[in-house]
Amino acid sequence: MSKEMNTENNDTGIATKINEFVVRFANTNGTGSASANNMFAKAILRMGIPVAAKNIFPSNIQGMPTWFEVRISEKNYLGRRGGASEMVVAMNAQSLNDDIESVQSGGYLFYDSSRSLLDQQIREDINYLGIPISAICLDEYSDPRQRQLFKNVIYVGALAAFLNMDFDVLKNLVSDQFKNKAKLIQPNIHALELGFQYASEHFSCPLSIRVETRDLVKDRIMVDGNTASGLGAVYGGATVVGWYPITPSTSVIEKFSKYCHQFRIDSETGKNNFAIVQVEDELAAIGVAIGGGWNGARAFTATSGPGVSLMTEFLGLAYFTEIPLVLINVQRSGPSTGMPTRTQQGDILACAYASHGDTKHILLFPENPTECFDLGSQAFDIADQCQTPVIIMSDLDLGMNDHLTQEFNWDDQQKYNLGKVLNAQQLDEVEVYGRYLDVDGDGICYRTLPGTHPSKGAYFNRGTSRNHFAGYTEKSADYVDNMERLTQKFANSVQYLPEPEINQHESQSEIGLIFYGTTGHPILEALDQLKEKGVITDTLRIKAFPFHENIETFIDSHEHIFVIEQNRDAQMKSLLVNELQTNPKKLKSVLNFDGLPMTSQLIVSVIMQELSL
Amino acid sequence: MSFVKSKFHHPRLPVNDLGLTYRDYEGALSTLCAGCGHDAITSAIVQACHELSIEPHKVAKMSGIGCSSKAPNYFLNKSHGFNSVHGRMPSVTTGANLANQDLLYLAMSGDGDSASIGFGQFAHVVRRELNMVYMVANNGVYGLTKGQLAATADKGVRNKAGDLSLFTDIDLCVSALQLGATFVARSFSGDKKQLVPLIKAAISHKGFAFLDIISPCVTFNNHTGSTRSYDYIHDHITTAAVTDFVPHKENITSDCNSGEFEDVRLHDGSTMRIHKIEEGYDSKNAIKAITDIENHKQKGEILTGLLYLDPNASEFHEINNTTDIPLNKLEQDILCPGNNALSSINDNFK
Numbered sequence: 007m008s009k010e011m012n013t014e015n016n017d018t019g020i021a022t023k024i025n026e027f028v029v030r031f032a033n034t035n036g037t038g039s040a041s042a043n044n045m046f047a048k049a050i051l052r053m054g055i056p057v058a059a060k061n062i063f064p065s066n067i068q069g070m071p072t073w074f075e076v077r078i079s080e081k082n083y084l085g086r087r088g089g090a091s092e093m094v095v096a097m098n099a100q101s102l103n104d105d106i107e108s109v110q111s112g113g114y115l116f117y118d119s120s121r122s123l124l125d126q127q128i129r130e131d132i133n134y135l136g137i138p139i140s141a142i143c144l145d146e147y148s149d150p151r152q153r154q155l156f157k158n159v160i161y162v163g164a165l166a167a168f169l170n171m172d173f174d175v176l177k178n179l180v181s182d183q184f185k186n187k188a189k190l191i192q193p194n195i196h197a198l199e200l201g202f203q204y205a206s207e208h209f210s211c212p213l214s215i216r217v218e219t220r221d222l223v224k225d226r227i228m229v230d231g232n233t234a235s236g237l238g239a240v241y242g243g244a245t246v247v248g249w250y251p252i253t254p255s256t257s258v259i260e261k262f263s264k265y266c267h268q269f270r271i272d273s274e275t276g277k278n279n280f281a282i283v284q285v286e287d288e289l290a291a292i293g294v295a296i297g298g299g300w301n302g303a304r305a306f307t308a309t310s311g312p313g314v315s316l317m318t319e320f321l322g323l324a325y326f327t328e329i330p331l332v333l334i335n336v337q338r339s340g341p342s343t344g345m346p347t348r349t350q351q352g353d354i355l356a357c358a359y360a361s362h363g364d365t366k367h368i369l370l371f372p373e374n375p376t377e378c379f380d381l382g383s384q385a386f387d388i389a390d391q392c393q394t395p396v397i398i399m400s401d402l403d404l405g406m407n408d409h410l411t412q413e414f415n416w417d418d419q420q421k422y423n424l425g426k427v428l429n430a431q432q433l434d435e436v437e438v439y440g441r442y443l444d445v446d447g448d449g450i451c452y453r454t455l456p457g458t459h460p461s462k463g464a465y466f467n468r469g470t471s472r473n474h475f476a477g478y479t480e481k482s483a484d485y486v487d488n489m490e491r492l493t494q495k496f497a498n499s500v501q502y503l504p505e506p507e508i509n510q511h512e513s514q515s516e517i518g519l520i521f522y523g524t525t526g527h528p529i530l531e532a533l534d535q536l537k538e539k540g541v542i543t544d545t546l547r548i549k550a551f552p553f554h555e556n557i558e559t560f561i562d563s564h565e566h567i568f569v570i571e572q573n574r575d576a577q578m579k580s581l582l583v584n585e586l587q588t589n590p591k592k593l594k595s596v597l598n599f600d601g602l603p604m605t606s607q608l609i610v611s612v613i614m615q616e617l618s619l
Numbered sequence: 620m621s622f623v624k625s626k627f628h629h630p631r632l633p634v635n636d637l638g639l640t641y642r643d644y645e646g647a648l649s650t651l652c653a654g655c656g657h658d659a660i661t662s663a664i665v666q667a668c669h670e671l672s673i674e675p676h677k678v679a680k681m682s683g684i685g686c687s688s689k690a691p692n693y694f695l696n697k698s699h700g701f702n703s704v705h706g707r708m709p710s711v712t713t714g715a716n717l718a719n720q721d722l723l724y725l726a727m728s729g730d731g732d733s734a735s736i737g738f739g740q741f742a743h744v745v746r747r748e749l750n751m752v753y754m755v756a757n758n759g760v761y762g763l764t765k766g767q768l769a770a771t772a773d774k775g776v777r778n779k780a781g782d783l784s785l786f787t788d789i790d791l792c793v794s795a796l797q798l799g800a801t802f803v804a805r806s807f808s809g810d811k812k813q814l815v816p817l818i819k820a821a822i823s824h825k826g827f828a829f830l831d832i833i834s835p836c837v838t839f840n841n842h843t844g845s846t847r848s849y850d851y852i853h854d855h856i857t858t859a860a861v862t863d864f865v866p867h868k869e870n871i872t873s874d875c876n877s878g879e880f881e882d883v884r885l886h887d888g889s890t891m892r893i894h895k896i897e898e899g900y901d902s903k904n905a906i907k908a909i910t911d912i913e914n915h916k917q918k919g920e921i922l923t924g925l926l927y928l929d930p931n932a933s934e935f936h937e938i939n940n941t942t943d944i945p946l947n948k949l950e951q952d953i954l955c956p957g958n959n960a961l962s963s964i965n966d967n968f969k
Contacts, residue, residue: 052969227968237964243954245946246717248710269956277942279949281717283935286743290710293703293740297714300701301679301722302947304954305714323704413965416958422951455947456679456699456715457722464676466692466700477647478692 020092020112020133023215025055025080027092029165032105033158034098036068042158043074045179046165047408050078051228052175054220058084058527059228060407060603065253065346071101080222084410085528088605092215093168095161097139103127114213116161116168133213137164137204146200156197163201170212172219173202225413227375231404232308234375235334236261237414238382239306240269243422244332246305247282248294250313253346254402255336258308288313292320292333299324299331300467302427302455304386306332310402311340311353314360321395322361323469325492328442328451330389330425334382334398336405339601348601349402351523354577357397358551364489366496368396368503369551371522372404375411377549381504383416390425392499393450401572403603404524426452433462440474441465442488449495496552503550506557510544517541517617518564520557522548522578524603525570531606536613543613551581558586561593568613570596572604624648636672644669646696651686656808656834657756661693663811664725664754667818668695671866678723679715683708683737686763686836687729687756695725706737709744709753713935716749719945720936723822724751730769731761734789738770741791745798745827750934752821752828755791756808758836759847766839773846779839792926793912795829796905801932802828803908805923807852808835816864816891817925823864825886826932833921857915859897859908859924865890883930893925902928 029046033039040061047059058077064070077087090110096102096117109115111131117123119136128134139160143153166173177195184190205211235258239247249259263282270279285291291307298305309317314335324331339345340352357369370385372378381398389396426446433439433454439462442451454463465476471485472478479485521529526547536543546560561567561582569579576595583590596612598604624647632640644665649658668678675697682688684705691700703711712724733741733755744753759772768776771791772784795803802824806814814832821828833852835841841848846855867888883891883902893902901907908926915922935941942949 227965229968241955243949243951245949245954246714248714265956269960270954272942275942276940278940279942279946279953281936281939281941281946283713283717283747283939285710285713286739289707290713290740290743293707293710294714294717296703297701297711297716298718298947299714300711301715301718303714303718305718319704320707414961416955416961418958422955454699455719457677457719460674460676461697464697464699466680466702468700468702469704470702 020110020214023092024218025078025220027078027215028087029076029078029093029095030091030105030108031074031076031095032098032101033072033074034100035064035066035070035072037158038155039072039097039158040074041183042162043076044408045176045183046162047076048228049166049171049175049179050076050217051223051410052179053172053217054223055080055217056082056084056222056410057228058410060086060403062602063347071098078217080220081531082222083528083531083606085531086603086605087528087531088607095165097157097161106132114168114215116164118157135168135209137161137201137208139201142200142204156193159194159197160201163198164205165201166198167202167205167211168209168213170216170218173198223410226410227413228408228410229375230257230406230408231372231375231378231400232257232336232406233261234378234414235308235382235398235400235405236263237265238379239332239386240265241379241416242304242383242386244304244306244386245280246294246298246303247280247307248285248291249282249307250285250288250291250309252288252310252313254338254406255308255310255313255334257406258334258336288316289320292317292331295331295333296320296324296329299329299389304390306334306386308334308336310336310338312343314353314356318356318360319362321367322363322365324395325361325365325367326469327467328393329395330386330393331395332385332389332398333395334400337399337401339599345601347402349524349572349603350599350601351399351401351525351572352577352599353399354573354581357399358581366552368392368394368499370396370398370504371549372398372400373523373526373547374404375409376414378404379414387423388499388502391423391450391502392495393425393453394495394499399523401524426450428452428454428458428463430459433459436462439463441476442472442491443474444491448498449491450498500552500554503552503554505554506549506560507547508545508556508560511542514563515542515544516565517543517613518560518567519543519545519570520548520560520567520578520582521545521570525572528604528606528609532609535606535610539610539614541613541617548578553582553585557582558588561586561588566617567593568596568616569593570604570609572598574599635669637674639669639672639675641665641669643697644675644695646691646693649693651689651693652838654837655686656758656836657687657690658693659808659811660754660756660814660832660834661690663808663814663818664694666811667815667822670815671819671822673723673822677721678725681708681712681715681724681726681751683728683732685729685732685761687727687834688732690727690756691725706732706735707740708732709737709740709749712751713744713747713749716751716935717941718947720750720941721945724749725822726751726753728753728755730755730757730759730771734770734791738789742794742798745795745800745829748799748801748827748932748934748938750826750936752818752830754830754832756834757791757831757847758834758840759845760836760840762836762839776846777844779842790912790916792829792831793909796909796927800829800927801826801929803905803927804829804925805831805833805921807833807856807923809849809852810856810923813858813861813923816862819864819866819889820862820885820891820925823885823887823889824928824932826929826934833923852921855920857920857922859911859922859926860900860902861894861896862925863892863894865892883928885930891925891928896924897922
């Protein structure tokens with residue numbers, strides 16, 4: 007085995023970093039690296055150290071470069087930091103040159119030394135950790151698939167030695183992971199040991215970057231947003247689902263289905279208390295949700311950008327005919343097919359005003375998986391109470407990556423609020439029933455469901471203009487009356503929506519940051535960095551559209567407002583300007599739209615530049 | 620033309636088992652053109668539902684966009700109706716049916732709605748075996764936009780403006796048969812004697828029932844040279860079999876399958892009595908039905924009647940293994956796993 011590149015790692019300059027660094031894995035997709043990388047991240051987590059993992063993957067099944075970035079941060083900086091990594095685990099020859107470039111000066115390149123590096127791949131300012139992983143696997147295993155899969159486990163074992171990870175934690179993880187396939191436990195532990203031993207024998211371990219056990223995770227869990235959204239829909243009482251597969255939303259429905267099979271099979275009959283149908287396209291997917299919502303079931307679908315485009319006509323119908331439904335939009339980089347496996351917040355305007363004519367939709371912006379769960383269930387109450395579609399604006403980063411987040415919690419006292427639906431007895435008590443009679447003056451009228459009453463309450467649901475009794479009309483006054491009521495209803499819906507999260511200093515800052523969804527992840531770190539530079543800021547996280555009035559107050563009471571978001575065209579800023587009485591010149595943007603999550607570096611640099619500090 | 624429907628009715632109108640007259644099954648006054656075939660379909664639906672003693676409020680009337688899709692407003696005004704968007708009635712009906720399988724879904728579509736913009740949705744709702752009655756009022760022309768050719772117009776015919784139908788026509792019965800529909804029939808709006816029993820049978824059928832109803836457009840497709848005009852249909856119609864519908868209450872004691880007629884027992888206990896006209900007719904052979912339709916078409920004829928029936932068909936909820944209680948009636952205690960269940964879920968993510 008060649009050792010020629012194995013520089014004894016007496017650190018070419020990197021300072022000791024404990025529990026505060028980034029490890030970036032470069033792999034080939036379809037090689038089973040994802041589960042090994044997850045095991046690495048989870049082991050750090052089980053050592054009580056906060057961790058953020060981001061999978062940066064191609065729209066491809068096998069053979070393309072894929073990266074997995076694990077940020078270890080006892081300061082709880084769980085957004086993307088930006089810049090180069092302290093360690094790169096380079097296991098893909100295709101991307102090796104780029105991966106070498108992505109190592110921080112003084113950092114480490116951990117590579118498979120079964121093949122020697124070329125001269126031009128040697129950087130003087132970084133440390134090389136070469137382990138002949140392929141060669142070890144060739145010796146150790148005869149089955150080609152095993153040779154491939156155990157490579158990944160071996161490098162995790164080596165990392166345990168490099169970074170001073172608790173080896174027992176790793177062993178326990180393996181046992182947990184394969185608890186239903188017990189015969190795989192020992193071989194995996196053996197592979198971990200192979201890596202651990204090689205690293206310990208050939209390098210001085212641990213390195214200057216390393217981990218130490220802490221108790222900082224507390225009652226937090228590590229889960230992806232799509233799992234949380236699917237679970238939230240189960241808790242929210244969803245029963246009817248039409249869907250069409252599209253990255254990155256597919257796993258919302260897969261997880262909904264999984265939890266339905268776990269919790270919604272009638273124990274006596276073995277029958278399903280749910281119906282999920284994979285339909286022909288996104289048009290049909292939302293059509294199913296509309297039919298289900300009209301008929302009194304809690305119905306939803308999940309999609310991403312191109313699916314939203316297809317659904318817009320139906321969204322207009324649901325808005326105009328006032329049918330409750332939930333749409334989970336896991337945004338990806340557009341326009342068109344765009345970058346299907348990269349993240350973005352690019353559908354804000356497309357969703358807020360989806361469909362032709364004057365339409366507006368309720369949007370919810372979860373920041374983390376806990377909110378995906380909470381809003382994923384509450385959205386059904388909101389949709390039923392407001393009798394309109396509710397769109398949950400998740401994104402690829404939130405939906406598909408694991409995030410450290412508060413445990414899921416459900417209040418058993420909380421009852422579903424089905425909104426204004428009349429039963430047969432209530433219909434008997436009503437003197438005159440009109441589907442679009444605004445009895446309560448809040449713009450929200452009373453629904454009836456088919457089959458409720460033999461002679462009262464039936465109406466013809468139509469996408470055409472109608473009078474208070476759902477009868478067709480082309481009378482201008484009736485049309486205007488209805489459209490104005492819808493405006494009033496939309497404005498009133500604010501009371502059912504989550505309020506923005508505001509952090510305002512006692513001695514109020516002149517600078518206010520506005521952000522939403524996953525853009526919140528790097529904020530904590532950015533605020534600390536700004537503070538170090540003497541810049542104190544207040545923050546407001548938008549959780550819903552239509553906007554709560556305190557958003558306008560926040561804007562009014564700050565000299566400088568920065569709207570931080572992940573799209574090219576500053577869509578949330580446009581929406582704020584469009585919907586609020588605010589001076590557009592006052593709002594400045596911090597924009598990131600390269601398909602990767604927002605970084606604290608970018609936020610800090612743009613703000614410092616704008617403030618000319 | 621009066622725009623208000625008279626509330627007067629004869630005191631001795633016949634009542635059905637529910638004590639309702641046919642007037643109780645009517646809807647708003649039609650705004651379709653005088654003589655429109657769709658109004659005759661409306662009348663056949665009213666008659667069928669009245670005679671079957673269907674509870675009007677247990678019906679959901681589903682439609683898309685077009686003249687045909689306006690029709691549900693003109694029957695069963697005690698039923699809820701859903702006029703959706705163009706070509707998308709099948710998905711909305713799917714969702715509605717998933718939410719409550721106890722209703723009767725009577726759907727009305729047209730040739731544009733089903734054979735063009737909604738051809739995909741049509742195909743997939745057939746595949747899904749949704750328990751519904753899917754009627755197409757087929758006139759081969761776009762009425763509401765004033766006379767453009769539809770995809771069901773025969774290749775080579777001209778519309779009223781003289782435009783030639785350039786492309787192969789779509790036969791929705793053939794498509795439905797190929798896609799696995801378990802009840803397929805074609806009829807003519809002008810033949811109530813044939814149409815009413817077929818609608819009744821379609822309603823009694825469990826599973827997906829498709830009815831293509833030739834329904835001439837008096838305004839835009841009733842000219843000489845049209846193959847969907849009243850005159851043309853009268854001259855070229857032929858019938859595979861004459862069907863009588865015998866309701867459950869008039870129990871037929873033994874299935875009689877003489878050469879003269881065949882009795883097919885439907886899911887709800889009623890019976891379809893089929894008098895064969897066509898040589899070699901077999902209501903249970905979908906492939907032969909396709910061949911028969913095509914053979915008659917070659918001869919310039921339109922084959923009508925019950926074309927295919929699988930009386931033991933399944934439907935979506937059986938395939939899905941859905942609970943018997945309609946999903947929209949399940950309570951929170953059934954639907955929500957509660958906080959206790961979350962502790963093991965949370966543990967999985969630690």
